[in-house]
Amino acid sequence: MGDRESSHTGIDLDIICISELVTRDEGAPEKFQDSIRSDPNDYRVYLNGIIKRMQGKDAFLTFAQQINNVNRILSMDYSSAGDIARVILKDLSLTAQVLKLVNSSIYRQFSDKGISTLSEAMIILGTDEIRELAAGLKIFEMMKSRANSMVLRDKMLRSLHRSAVARQIEREKGGRTSDAFPISAMLYEFGEYLVALLDPDTYIRVEVALEEEGVSRETAAKMILGVTYFELGQMVALKFNLPQKIVQAMRPVSLTAGQSLKIAPKEETRYLCAFVYELCNIPALENDAVSLDAAGTLVDKYRGLLDFDARQALMLTCTAMDRVIRHAEILGIDPVLTPPVKSDPGIKNKVKLDLGISRVEEALGEGLSIHEIFTRLIDTMAQCFYFKQIVISIKKKENNTMVPRFVRGEKRLEGFGQVMGFKIESASDIFNNAIDRKTDIIVKDTQKEFSRQQIPSWYMEKIACPFLVKGFGIFPVFVDGKIVSMLYVDWDEKTPDPDQNTLSYIQRFRQQMIKAFTLHSK
Secondary structure, eight states: OOOTTOOOSSSOTTTSOHHHHSOOOOSOOOOOSSOOOOOTTOHHHHHHHHHHHHHOTTSOTTHHHHHHHHHHHHTOTTOOHHHHHHHHHTOHHHHHHHHHHHTSTTSGGGOSSOOOSHHHHHHHHOHHHHHHHHHHHHHHHHHHHTOOSHHHHHHHHHHHHHHHHHHHHHHHHTSOSOTTHHHHHHTTTHHHHHHHHHOHHHHHHHHHHHHHHTOOHHHHHHHHHSSOHHHHHHHHHHHTTOOHHHHHHTSOOOOOTTOOOOOOGGGHHHHHHHHHHHHHTSOOOTTOHHHHHHHHHHHHHTBTTBOOOHHHHHHHHHHHHHHHHHHHHHTTSOOOOOOOOOOOTTBSOHHHHHHHHHHHHHHHHTTOOHHHHHHHHHHHHHHHBOOSEEEEEEEETTTTEEEEEEEEESOOOTTHHHHHOEEOOSOSSHHHHHHHHTOOEEESOTTSHHHHHHSOHHHIIIIITTTTOOEEEEEEEEETTEEEEEEEEEEOTTSOOOOHHHHHHHHHHHHHHHHHHHHHHO
16 A cells, blocks of 8 residues: 555545455365376366366356456457446456555555546556556456465465566566566466366375476476476466467477577567566575576576576566565565475475475365374375374373374384373473473483483383484474473484474474364364
8 A cells, every 4th residue: 555645536545444345255265075187198187177176166166257357358458448447347356456556655656646546547557557457466366365375375476476577577678568478477377376276186296296206397297187287277278268369478488598589579478478487486586696697597598588687687586576575465465485495304305395284284274173184294294204203192181191193103013102102290201391391302312311311211111212212302282371282203313313494394383283273172
């Protein structure tokens, strides 16, 4: 929103409660019981599954209508301001968001008095700007309403980033390249977004194949779906009658660095979208040497398309990201992107770990049982960390004991639950100390004299020695100040001690446990 000192004529946008105008889908996210069937030898199997799920009576009934609304706005190449305004005004939510955005500091340079009507906005900013802004917001709203996981939220923000870069390129070029450019840039990952949205289990399979097989994302998708993400996005866009020029611009290009580009005018938008897609995958850090080097390689690859050097290209994506952050804050979402994947010696599979965390978040949002939530959580930990044993214990009120309920490990003694359970009491042993002090405890070497004094004999005799435990960690779980659960992990001599990054992930899982207990207590 604009600054308070701005004078508004007509509607006072600082007083209107925009949230009351914006209709939101308050229902729980759609649950899918299984993956969509795929056949790597016949792409139509998966395509038909995606279309069916999009159109199913239990899933996303408004999706087709939202696409049609976007299509109506995009198709108005030669319509008057009044024609465009009538389409937008039919949607109170869209009208409110357009006016809110054009009255923000992002567009303040165009009018210091505030903009109160769509007609005024089109006079000041132009019909093209408002039409594309409205279409972009409509797509953004659609994606936002379904962003019930970290993966989808990231994709939504990255789509907004691409759109902002495309708009900035148009300004830098001093003229319009195509009405389709910013929208095509926004929809460039449409196929991947749909798989993550409508078929999260298959999306995880593709991500795992990408990492384990060492292939590109598109190759991994084709191996499993029978179609690349880009191809899927184009097919669905055609199915919903998006303009041909947008569908054409979503088609990827194949280039090598140093190649001489000779592009027909009708192909320019397609190549620009490919450039924007690659540019936005570079971390937006202006003074970072790695980012600058990556931007230089990209500029050389697309030389002849744009007259940018590496530093200008990097500045372009950084400026656009600043714009995205302001857009996101105005439109009420967290504007923080997940950091790029980095290798970690304590983590087997970073991609699978982040996707597993997202699946637990989805389970929390879908209202699944604690058993289902904790099963997803401990399975993710077992698959993604190098720990030998992972245990979630739950407090049993009847006898005030901590009892193992979820256990994962390479080996397990018969009667492990009885062995690992303990009575909660004021005592000097390390497990009760963690509860009394409400603190996490990490024992790096069970054989050290100091550690042995704190560790109860039952643990050393029945857990540490049989399992060759070198070290272990205890993470008590409290809700409203009361102990309800405990998370335990251990490792042997062959496994490195968990570093701070690994411990941060464990604490993140604990927060999800607390959220699960809190939701179910209500």
